[in-house]
Amino acid sequence: MVRRTLAVAWWGIATLALPMRAESTQLVMQLDLGVQNVQFAGVLWAQSEGWFSDAGIDLEIRPLPDGYGDLAAKVAASEHTIGSIESGLFLTGRAAGEPLVAIGAMFQASPLCLVAKSHHHLRTPADLVGLRVAVHGDGHEALATILAYSGVDASKVEIGEADYGNGPLLRDEVDAKQAYYVDEYVHMLTAGHAVDALRYKDFGHKAYSQVMFVSEATLAAHRAALVKFLQVLDRGWRAAVAAPEVAAKLVVTRYAPALDLTYQTESLKLMSELLWAEDERTGATSPVTWQANAASFLATHPESSLPPMERWVDFSLIEEAFARAAP
Structure with a gap:
């Protein structure tokens, strides 16, 4: 009612x-x-x-x-x-x-982002250098866009495939993982995990x-x-x-x-x-x-x-x- x-x-x-x-x-x-x-x-x-x-x-x-x-x-x-x-x-x-x-x-x-545990201090695409980054099959284009926008050499980022669960990130199998900042990121925060989100829309992804x-x-x-x-x-x-x-x-x-x-x-x-x-x-x-x-x-x-x-x-x-x- x-x-x-x-x-x-x-x-x-x-x-x-x-x-x-x-x-x-x-x-x-x-x-x-x-x-x-x-x-x-x-x-x-x-x-x-x-x-x-x-x-x-x-x-x-x-x-x-x-x-x-x-x-x-x-x-x-x-x-x-x-x-x-x-x-x-x-x-x-x-x-x-x-x-x-x-x-x-x-x-x-776009609600796309990369989520990383807070100890990685992920603030800009430049912080991805040397990290293991997992993206979904449809996420490579968006990641390439924010790296190019920020002048980051993609060859210096270890990019692999990811499924849609948060497990690989929480188990430290990867350092950063594609997510929605209005969904998986919020889920991890409300569950008590110390994580940060790098929002694609803030770095040239239209x-x-x-x-x-x-x-x-x-x-x-x-x-x-x-x-x-x-x-x-x-x-x-x-x-x-x-x-x-x-x-x-x-x-x-x-x-x-x-x-x-x-x-x-x-x-x-x-x-x-x-x-x-x-x-x-x-x-x-x-x-x-x-x-x-x-x-x-x-x-x-x-x-x-x-x-x-x-x-x-x-x-x-x-x-x-x-x-x-x-x-």
Whole structure:
């Protein structure tokens, strides 16, 4: 009851006018994680309140199952799926010829970081020289960007592959490990570990995270429903950020009971600086940032090429969604 009261109170102050519900459109939101955590709190809040349904959208939110395969390719082959992915992986799919279109990004700045135990005194990319650094398969481009930005010779950094657990870092098998500073870093801090985070966005890494993308077929078939989806997304995120304790409890209780509530709450409190880093409109992206992101991608993938941006980003859905803002 508290959660609904808070949401309604916010909604009475500022809202996007949604049309009355007509025929329901079935859509799937395919996450890029196997868990529904607070990185998707805005979507989960809106779903729990029935706001997607009220807007005429029958939305299924799917965690990423083990062995799912190439997320970009799977979304490209679908006519009803909204994917969520890192911008580098989205560009990889588009460069491979997949008919993908980005319609927005939940995080307007990258949450990527490197986490190291505090005794390493990790403050700048120069401090990585001589360290064993573990990154995920999709993290090499971002690491290369911050090293180049800071004039660090990458050959002086021992770079290896990492899985998504914190174990290798905590067992001192590596000195620094790729993470989200709103997720794994917070998890380690709340668990009592003395760690520091080197945030990529502070050292030249301009990129979007949790990019929302669809196939060209989905965009053509469900454009109106996607506009409504973006409207409801804005409503859900603003409600969740306004009440992080309530939103985190919803996520843990209803969607991810194995997660620690304190960790989820503290993570959510950091997300506003990512959600609206460039634009007060939730989900909005900029051609300038996309150009910078594409340039970094192509610099580290010299064998790849991308078509003109207008073929793989549609800025007009956000424009239409927010053109309907109530007075």
